[in-house]
Amino acid sequence: AQSVAQPEDQVNVAEGNPLTVKCTYSVSGNPYLFWYVQYPNRGLQFLLKYITGDNLVKGSYGFEAEFNKSQTSFHLKKPSALVSDSALYFCAVRGFMNTGFQKLVFGTGTRLLVSP
Amino acid sequence: ETGVTQTPRHLVMGMTNKKSLKCEQHLGHNAMYWYKQSAKKPLELMFVYNFKEQTENNSVPSRFSPECPNSSHLFLHLHTLQPEDSALYLCASSQEGAGGDSGANVLTFGAGSRLTVL
Numbered sequence: 001a002q003s004v005a006q007p008e009d010q011v012n013v014a015e016g017n018p019l020t021v022k023c024t025y026s027v028s029g030n031p032y033l034f035w036y037v038q039y040p041n042r043g044l045q046f047l048l049k050y051i052t053g054d055n056l057v058k059g060s061y062g063f064e065a066e067f068n069k070s071q072t073s074f075h076l077k078k079p080s081a082l083v084s085d086s087a088l089y090f091c092a093v094r095g096f097m098n099t100g101f102q103k104l105v106f107g108t109g110t111r112l113l114v115s116p
Numbered sequence: 117e118t119g120v121t122q123t124p125r126h127l128v129m130g131m132t133n134k135k136s137l138k139c140e141q142h143l144g145h146n147a148m149y150w151y152k153q154s155a156k157k158p159l160e161l162m163f164v165y166n167f168k169e170q171t172e173n174n175s176v177p178s179r180f181s182p183e184c185p186n187s188s189h190l191f192l193h194l195h196t197l198q199p200e201d202s203a204l205y206l207c208a209s210s211q212e213g214a215g216g217d218s219g220a221n222v223l224t225f226g227a228g229s230r231l232t233v234l
Binding site: 009034036041042043044045046049090097101102103104105106107108109 | 118120122156157158159161164166206208212222223224225226227228
């Protein structure tokens with residue numbers, strides 16, 4: 001079965017510093033990987049995805065993620081954090097239902113707190 | 117607004133009440149989903165409708181009953197819930213290929229309905 005792990009409940013970083021939010025995955029075959037962000041009182045918003053190609057994927061709001069097949073990781077990164085980046089971040093991997101229909105399997109989420 | 121609207125945003129109900137959550141999308145998507153979000157747990161996929169047909173019931177208790185009258189509307193009927201059902205219920209939609217293999221899986225989520233069961 002497909003799964004993702006987000007080992008950190010919370011990540012604290014000072015504004016202007018680089019940030020990394022970690023994600024590892026477990027899947028048979030080639031992984032389709034995603035990052036979503038959830039701001040307070042909002043639903044999840046799509047940030048970026050990796051399907052194939054370049055291991056460094058660029059997404060919205062200056063975020064990027066690096067796919068590492070040997071380490072089965074897909075860490076989210078940003079060179080310079082903003083206070084407005086403070087939110088809950090979810091990693092996800094494509095999975096399949098018994099019917100063959102695709103679904104997204106999400107992690108537990110990592111809360112990012114950027115201090116001024 | 118994301119194009120996926122959920123109502124009500126907040127709901128408090130007793131264990132014997134019957135209520136419904138509503139989701140509406142104006143994106144022309146053909147697949148709709150209900151997810152349950154609880155603190156420090158992965159998002160739980162509850163139900164999926166693809167082209168209005170339910171393709172997945174992810175072992176959800178029968179006290180939750182979905183309804184998808186058309187590809188733009190999705191309901192979650194609630195009956196005899198338990199306090200542990202208190203959570204944020206998220207609706208999402210996506211555009212899936214006829215074979216269910218769009219490869220994109222980009223979901224658009226609503227803001228959620230915060231449910232509290234007393």
